[in-house]
Amino acid sequence: MLERTLILLKPDAVQRGLIGEILQRIEKKGLQIVGLKLRQFPRKLVEEHYSVHKERPFYPKLVQFMTSGPVVAIAIEGKEAIEVMRKLIGKTNSRQAEPGTIRGDLGMSFSNNLVHGSDSPEAAKKELALFFSDATELCEWTQPALEWIYSVQEELA
Ligand code: IDP
Ligand code: MG
Numbered sequence: 001m002l003e004r005t006l007i008l009l010k011p012d013a014v015q016r017g018l019i020g021e022i023l024q025r026i027e028k029k030g031l032q033i034v035g036l037k038l039r040q041f042p043r044k045l046v047e048e049h050y051s052v053h054k055e056r057p058f059y060p061k062l063v064q065f066m067t068s069g070p071v072v073a074i075a076i077e078g079k080e081a082i083e084v085m086r087k088l089i090g091k092t093n094s095r096q097a098e099p100g101t102i103r104g105d106l107g108m109s110f111s112n113n114l115v116h117g118s119d120s121p122e123a124a125k126k127e128l129a130l131f132f133s134d135a136t137e138l139c140e141w142t143q144p145a146l147e148w149i150y151s152v153q154e155e156l157a
Contacts, residue, residue, distance in 0.1 A: 001156065004034065005082045006127035008116035009072035011065060012109070014038070019072055022102055022115065026076060029088060030149035035075030035138045041131075043067050049130055058111065065111060073131040075138055079155060082124055085117040 009022055019038075027033070046066045053059045076085060090101025094113045097104035107114050118124035132138055143149070150156050 002077050002079060003081045003121070003124070004075055004077050004128060005085050005118045005124045006116075006131055007074040007076055007085060007118075008066075008131075009074070010112070010114055010116060011069040011071060012107075012112040013114040014070050014072060018106060018114065021106065023074075025088065025102060026074070026085075029078075029084070030145075031076050031078040031081060031084065032141075032143045032146075033074060034077045034141070035128075035132050036072070037137065038070050038072045040070050041067065041073075045130060049127060061111065075128055075132055079150065082118055082121065086119060089115045089117045 007026070009019055013019060013022060023033075043063065046063050047054075050059065050062055050066070053062065078084060088102060090097030090103040092103075092113060093110040094103040094107030095110070097107070097113075099105060102115050103113050118127050128138075146152075146156070
């Protein structure tokens with residue numbers, strides 16, 4: 001019943017020294033990190049990741065931005081992790097994103113909006129396979145606080 005999602009800390013988050021701040025928000029929420037790496041990802045991989053936006057006017061600049069420096073790729077696990085992370089991240093345009101969200105608290109830009117989060121189970125599956133193609137990079141483990149983060153009887157039955 002636990003779900004996985006792919007999160008990227010975009011080059012602006014890395015360059016602005018916000019890796020720790022954003023990871024802390026994810027951990028504090030009670031989501032579990034099952035994969036984590038920092039890398040300047042190849043253009044081909046980024047193009048494939050954003051292929052749904054291929055025809056959009058912002059696509060070339062988006063690919064350029066996402067390959068301009070190191071990115072942190074994170075595999076996250078939790079109940080309804082995809083939706084929970086999308087809420088934590090906030091609206092795409094950081095200026096419109098609600099206070100309390102990552103984009104709402106930390107950003108001012110539409111394009112340089114700090115974080116990517118998969119938007120559906122299909123997207124999560126595809127994106128996790130792209131960024132963690134080697135399954136040994138993902139760890140199977142159970143956080144000790146799991147039964148305090150959730151009600152075991154109500155939520156993890
Ligand atoms: P999302 O990241 O909130 O899911 P998407 O619509 O999937 O937003 O767009 C992917 C990324 O492309 C955004 O996070 C943002 O960096 C960039 N982007 C999307 N729409 C625009 C736009 O209208 N102007 C500039 N950048 C955009
Ligand atoms: Mg998207």
